[in-house]
Amino acid sequence: MNHFALTIVGRDRAGIVSQVTKILFDLGCNIADSSCSILGGQFAMILILGHPELTDRDSFGEAFKPLEDSDLSVSLRVLKPGGEIRSNIFGDICMISVYGSDKPGIVYRVAQVLGEKNINITDLNTKLVGSDERPVYVMVIEAVLPENVEEEDVDGWLTPIRNDLQVDITVRTIPTVEL
Amino acid sequence: MAVRPILLYPDPILKQVAIQVEAVDEPTVAVIQDLVDTMLDSGHSVGVAAPQIGDLIRVVVVDVSKSKLGKDNNHGLLEMVNPEIIEKSGSKMMREGCMSIPDYTGNVTRAEHIVVEFTDRAGQLRVIEASGFESVAIQHELDHLDGMLFLDRVSSLKTDLYRRKSK
Numbered sequence: 001m002n003h004f005a006l007t008i009v010g011r012d013r014a015g016i017v018s019q020v021t022k023i024l025f026d027l028g029c030n031i032a033d034s035s036c037s038i039l040g041g042q043f044a045m046i047l048i049l050g051h052p053e054l055t056d057r058d059s060f061g062e063a064f065k066p067l068e069d070s071d072l073s074v075s076l077r078v079l080k081p082g083g084e085i086r087s088n089i090f091g092d093i094c095m096i097s098v099y100g101s102d103k104p105g106i107v108y109r110v111a112q113v114l115g116e117k118n119i120n121i122t123d124l125n126t127k128l129v130g131s132d133e134r135p136v137y138v139m140v141i142e143a144v145l146p147e148n149v150e151e152e153d154v155d156g157w158l159t160p161i162r163n164d165l166q167v168d169i170t171v172r173t174i175p176t177v178e179l
Numbered sequence: 180m181a182v183r184p185i186l187l188y189p190d191p192i193l194k195q196v197a198i199q200v201e202a203v204d205e206p207t208v209a210v211i212q213d214l215v216d217t218m219l220d221s222g223h224s225v226g227v228a229a230p231q232i233g234d235l236i237r238v239v240v241v242d243v244s245k246s247k248l249g250k251d252n253n254h255g256l257l258e259m260v261n262p263e264i265i266e267k268s269g270s271k272m273m274r275e276g277c278m279s280i281p282d283y284t285g286n287v288t289r290a291e292h293i294v295v296e297f298t299d300r301a302g303q304l305r306v307i308e309a310s311g312f313e314s315v316a317i318q319h320e321l322d323h324l325d326g327m328l329f330l331d332r333v334s335s336l337k338t339d340l341y342r343r344k345s346k
Binding site: 174175177 | 275315
């Protein structure tokens, strides 16, 4: 099985998922992993595909042309063998909420701290909410804490950002339990 | 007394509603004992429901007293026949895993405090108040009696479904 990463972005409307997945179904592609969401006025799809025969971009031929004709941007990345397999990330799962009046640097400053401390971000979402006069920036991060890093450590490392950017930050780990 | 294999999804029994126990008789006690043996044998489990070992009756066992999260707040070994939650309050999120769905965990929000009524192994009606991890564990096991898996309660695959820390 060969694997590909397909991304599709375009002005949101009803029917995009159906249009895309019909093409994939007709090609005989497996959707191994996917995430699709509205971002701003755009609908964005990211899919990891598997196919037993197709090997490169050319082998898909003109399959995606109807999507481009309907004003969707399509990009296909050919994965190296094993590129479809998620590496096991071990550690406590930690949710970090950051919010405050909108200003430059909120995402970067938080990501910089996490990166420096070798904390792997596994999910990140941002939204601009509030009114036009008082926009509020909200970011929610899911991260995996390396061994020997505790919730309190992360909380402490983020404190300078609280003060510099006047944002509220909460850090909480979610205990993993087997029942 | 026997350690029984845990049924794995997509075994259809896991999606069925278990039936009420009429009396805590010898066969029921045998199921209770098998559940306890199976739970202890797994080493890390804090609860098992009868449907997970293939018996479609309303019986679960829960014991969080040996786990890090539950050791300070628990009722020890609970053997529950026809358990019913009669009060719920608060909410608590945990990342749950289930022996019937190996290798995956999901964030589930459940009540932080519950009052649960059940018949014990001796046939006595009991009412207990549970909170924290014990409350979550009881609710997870009781879901099995109604054919509910934690997958029915996660809100989003993207952020909620992750490989478990360790086996």
